[in-house]
Amino acid sequence: MELIETPNLLEEKNKHIHKALSFGKTKVVNMQLQTGEKIAEHDSAADVVIIVRSGKVSFNVEGQTVEVTPDTILHLNPKEKHSLTAIEPSDLLVLQITS
DSSP states (O other), X not given: OOOOOOOOOTTTOSOEEEEEEEXXXXXXXXEEEOXXXXXXXXXXXXXXXXXXXXXXXXXXXXXXXXXXXXXXXXXXXXXXXXXXXXXXXXXXXEEEEOO
8 A cells, every 4th residue: 555645836837747656557647727827739659547636627639629527527538639728727537558
C-alpha cells in the first residue's frame, strides 16, 4: 500500500502539475489550474482518463468541446488531440495507461 498526498496548492501558486505516481504501464498526474488557465493542444500515445476532483474544465477534443466535472469522467483514445481550459479553479487527476 502507498498513500500519496495531492494537496491543493492553488492558494500558493497558479498552475501546478505534478507526477503523483507511476506503476506498470500507468502514470498518474495531479493537475491544478486556476480559472482561465490553459493547456495547449497535444496528444498522448496512451489511453488517458481524466477525473476532475473539484472545479470544472472545458476540453476541446478533436474539435468537440465538453465540460468535465466531478460528476463525469473523460476517456481519450491514444493520439486524440486535445486542449483544456479551467472554467473554475480545478483539481484533476490524469491517468495515462499504455497498452
